[in-house]
Amino acid sequence: MASLKELKDRIGSVKSTQKITKAKQMVAAAKLRKAQAAAEEARPYAERLSAVMAALASKVSGDDAPKLLAGTGSDKRHLLVVVNTDKGLCGGLNSNLVRAAGAKARELTAAGKDVEFYLVGKKGRAPLKRAFPNQIGHHFDTSEVRTPGFEEAASIADELVELYDAGKFDIAHLVYPTFKSALAQDPTIDQIIPVPSPTTAEDSDAVVEYEPGEEEILEELLPRYVKTQIFGALLEIMASEQGASMTAMDNATRNAGDLINKLTVQYNRSRQAAITTELIEIIAGAEAL
Amino acid sequence: MALHFELVTPAKLVRSEDVHMVVVPGAEGEFGVLEGHAPFMSTIRDGAVQVFKTEGAAPETIEVRGGFAEVGDNGLTVLAEHVEA
Numbered sequence: 001m002a003s004l005k006e007l008k009d010r011i012g013s014v015k016s017t018q019k020i021t022k023a024k025q026m027v028a029a030a031k032l033r034k035a036q037a038a039a040e041e042a043r044p045y046a047e048r049l050s051a052v053m054a055a056l057a058s059k060v061s062g063d064d065a066p067k068l069l070a071g072t073g074s075d076k077r078h079l080l081v082v083v084n085t086d087k088g089l090c091g092g093l094n095s096n097l098v099r100a101a102g103a104k105a106r107e108l109t110a111a112g113k114d115v116e117f118y119l120v121g122k123k124g125r126a127p128l129k130r131a132f133p134n135q136i137g138h139h140f141d142t143s144e145v146r147t148p149g150f151e152e153a154a155s156i157a158d159e160l161v162e163l164y165d166a167g168k169f170d171i172a173h174l175v176y177p178t179f180k181s182a183l184a185q186d187p188t189i190d191q192i193i194p195v196p197s198p199t200t201a202e203d204s205d206a207v208v209e210y211e212p213g214e215e216e217i218l219e220e221l222l223p224r225y226v227k228t229q230i231f232g233a234l235l236e237i238m239a240s241e242q243g244a245s246m247t248a249m250d251n252a253t254r255n256a257g258d259l260i261n262k263l264t265v266q267y268n269r270s271r272q273a274a275i276t277t278e279l280i281e282i283i284a285g286a287e288a289l
Numbered sequence: 290m291a292l293h294f295e296l297v298t299p300a301k302l303v304r305s306e307d308v309h310m311v312v313v314p315g316a317e318g319e320f321g322v323l324e325g326h327a328p329f330m331s332t333i334r335d336g337a338v339q340v341f342k343t344e345g346a347a348p349e350t351i352e353v354r355g356g357f358a359e360v361g362d363n364g365l366t367v368l369a370e371h372v373e374a
Binding site: 041042045046049052149153154208211212217221224227228231 | 295297298299300301302315316317327328329330331332355356357359361366368370371
């Protein structure tokens with residue numbers, strides 16, 4: 001049986017933990033609103049870009065299509081771009097992502113493909129390195145900037161396109177969470193390179209004039225499209241991180257509250273027991289006289 | 290009738306308004322877009338987009354970097370990577 005003093009200290013420490021989790025929860029809630037707004041603001045650009053892409057890709061096809069659209073003609077080497085958070089305290093978000101990436105990697109390996117990883121964010125590094133020690137290629141650090149934005153997305157995309165042009169891989173997949181709600185963030189795997197041909201090729205009757213040419217525009221457009229995809233993933237991870245963090249911290253705060261109640265009851269009981277024992281001793285002493 | 294002009298960056302929708310004319314710095318030269326322009330698409334070079342609110346009014350210039358412009362049935366859309374505030 002723990003002594004009164006020990007119990008009191010324990011209650012105090014749980015209380016201060018609860019204060020931290022509560023503060024973190026409120027910070028996450030505030031940041032979540034901002035992250036969601038940012039994701040909202042980015043939507044028009046992505047929508048218009050894919051509309052333009054669809055219109056162009058249906059026109060330029062066959063042999064003269066750029067490599068980023070047509071692929072290298074092989075599907076042997078796969079690159080998994082895994083986007084994780086930099087900070088913890090966000091529940092199972094990162095482990096879910098790592099698990100999804102690992103499952104995909106095993107599936108590809110079983111099919112006889114080579115798999116390499118390209119990691120964004122700190123938290124996925126250790127577990128993936130443990131599971132696939134020889135397949136970790138590059139790592140992009142986003143921990144130095146407060147909110148990863150388009151610039152970071154652009155440099156990731158540039159690096160990927162460079163690797164692709166150098167023939168380091170044939171197909172790249174992007175692994176990131178899709179923010180559904182504060183409770184659910186599902187890991188999603190999308191192919192980003194070669195750019196998947198848009199399925200909704202709408203035929204417009206209008207004859208569009210292109211300057212310089214269709215192919216040149218498409219060539220400029222494709223890297224931009226990859227950038228936008230990665231930017232979208234960065235926005236999703238930010239919203240997901242805050243959402244998951246909010247939920248996890250809410251649970252932690254509640255658990256701490258339960259623990260405090262339990263410990264308080266225990267504390268009061270032992271205090272009462274101690275008083276009772278003392279009284280019995282005094283009474284017994286008085287009777288003996 | 291006025292030209293519907295939209296300027297979009299990855300971070301947000303910068304402009305969405307009806308204007309008289311917009312002069313865009315295309316990769317192969319500047320071009321002005323009025324209402325009823327034929328469908329057209331061009332990459333843009335770094336430079337200033339000039340927005341004329343009304344005919345003869347002084348233009349408002351917006352510096353843009355990287356991207357392209359599209360003229361369609363629903364007006365002019367400039368997708369720029371970066372906009373100088």
